[in-house]
Amino acid sequence: MIKRVLISLLALLFLLPFVALAKELKFGVLPRLTEKEMREGFTPLAEYLSKELGVKVTLVIPKDFDTWRKEAEARQYDIVYTNPFLYVLLKKAVPETEVIAIASEPEIGSTIRGAIIVKRDSPIKSIADLKGKTIAATDPGSAGAYLVQMLMLNKAGIKKDDVKIIFEKKRDPVAEAVLTGKAEAGFVRDDDVEKLKAGPEKFRKIAVSDPIPNWPIAIAKKMDPAMAKKIREAILKLKKGDLKTVSILGPARIEGFVPVTDKEYDIMREAAKAVGAW
Numbered sequence: 001m002i003k004r005v006l007i008s009l010l011a012l013l014f015l016l017p018f019v020a021l022a023k024e025l026k027f028g029v030l031p032r033l034t035e036k037e038m039r040e041g042f043t044p045l046a047e048y049l050s051k052e053l054g055v056k057v058t059l060v061i062p063k064d065f066d067t068w069r070k071e072a073e074a075r076q077y078d079i080v081y082t083n084p085f086l087y088v089l090l091k092k093a094v095p096e097t098e099v100i101a102i103a104s105e106p107e108i109g110s111t112i113r114g115a116i117i118v119k120r121d122s123p124i125k126s127i128a129d130l131k132g133k134t135i136a137a138t139d140p141g142s143a144g145a146y147l148v149q150m151l152m153l154n155k156a157g158i159k160k161d162d163v164k165i166i167f168e169k170k171r172d173p174v175a176e177a178v179l180t181g182k183a184e185a186g187f188v189r190d191d192d193v194e195k196l197k198a199g200p201e202k203f204r205k206i207a208v209s210d211p212i213p214n215w216p217i218a219i220a221k222k223m224d225p226a227m228a229k230k231i232r233e234a235i236l237k238l239k240k241g242d243l244k245t246v247s248i249l250g251p252a253r254i255e256g257f258v259p260v261t262d263k264e265y266d267i268m269r270e271a272a273k274a275v276g277a278w
Contacts, residue, residue, distance in 0.1 A: 025053065025227075028060045028077030028220065030068050030086060033170070035061045041252035042081070048248045049079070052234035053227070064169070065141040075221040079231060084112075084268040085143040087216050089277075091262065096222040099265075100235050101257035103215045105191075110258055111211035113190040114148035117203040119178055124185060127156045127207050134164040136174040136183035140277070144189035145171065147271040148209040154274040172197045212271075213264045217257065 027049065029042050038061045046059040060077065062068045065086065072080055073093040081103075082090070091097045104110045116135075118124045124133070130153065138145040146167075150160065166183060168174045175196045177183040190208050194200045217235055219228055238245045240256030249255065272278035 024056045024058055025049075025078040026060050026076065027057050027079045027081070028062065028068060028072055029080070030082040030215075031061055031064060032083070035063075044248045044251055048238075049231070049234055052237075053230050055227075065139045069141060072220055077220045078223060079217065080220045081215060081217045083141070083143040083215050084213055084265055085147045085272060085277075086141050087218060088265050088268045088272065089141075090218075090220065091265075092278075094221060098219040098228065099216045099260055099262055100219065100232050101217055102213055102260035102264075103217070103254045104240055104256045104258055105214065105253060106255050108191045108214070110214045110260075112144045112214050113211055114144045114146075114152075114209040115188055115190040115193055115205050116149055116152070116207045117175070117178060117186045117188060117193060117205055118184065120202055120204050122184065122204065124206060127153060127158065129206075130185055131158050131162050133184040134166060134182070135185045135187060136166050136168050136177035137187040138170060138174055139167055140275075142187075143212065143268060143271075144209075145174070145187045145192075147268065147275065148212055149187040149207075151271040151274045152207055152209055160275055171195070175203065178203065210267075212267050213260060216260055216265070 027046050029038055031038050039059065042059055046057045049057040057079070062071060068082070069086055069089065071077060072090050075094060080090070087099065102110050116127065124130065137149070140146060153163065166177065168177055171188050171192045174186040174188055175198045178186040179198055179202060185206070193203065193205065196203070219231060235257050236259065238249060238257050245256050269278060
């Protein structure tokens with residue numbers, strides 16, 4: 001009898017870490033904007049998920065893309081919202097990652113495009129003119145402000161070593177680098193051009209990429225199937241046009257989530273190969 005009791009207690013102690021994990025889910029959001037903007041935008045979604053799932057969903061906004069990637073690949077997040085490129089890298093590193101849905105935004109829907117900008121009076125007219133030039137981009141992990149543009153350069157016959165890339169972390173410093181002459185061109189998301197604090201009228205687009213899938217939300221590690229099912233259902237209930245969805249996703253400038261498959265992100269795998277990141 002005593003032996004059975006001891007075995008039961010040991011089993012309970014062994015399971016305690018897993019029980020504790022079940023009381024909290026960490027939601028790792030890639031910091032495309034400032035921490036303040038990201039936290040204000042995604043706190044309503046974290047609170048909604050907490051209510052729907054019956055467990056606390058803690059919002060995690062790391063300091064930069066590299067930190068997000070390291071923590072995600074170390075399985076420190078349960079749910080992630082990230083860009084297309086870092087999603088495919090995460091899927092490669094953590095095969096159990098399961099994409100749930102893709103964000104639909106008011107201005108661009110469920111796809112994004114990357115743009116290459118220059119100063120309004122720049123002599124640069126086309127991608128071919130970028131050979132030998134210095135280009136500002138946000139981050140090497142940015143899908144719409146680095147990867148798709150590098151894929152465009154690659155298809156135009158310009159290799160990574162044919163240009164000098166400097167990374168400025170956010171879209172407005174990229175624009176500032178172009179204006180001050182620190183860089184002769186810049187990579188930004190196409191929908192961000194109109195939002196540049198320096199004024200969109202000071203720039204000219206020389207190229208815009210083909211559309212790529214927008215940012216996905218995904219389950220980032222192996223978890224209880226019942227919980228995974230609840231997460232999928234909760235996310236997919238947030239449909240475009242629903243008033244409740246507006247209150248939850250509006251602060252994040254998202255109008256709803258739509259289903260997506262992993263295969264739709266193959267274009268990002270192609271872009272990753274173009275820069276030697278695959």
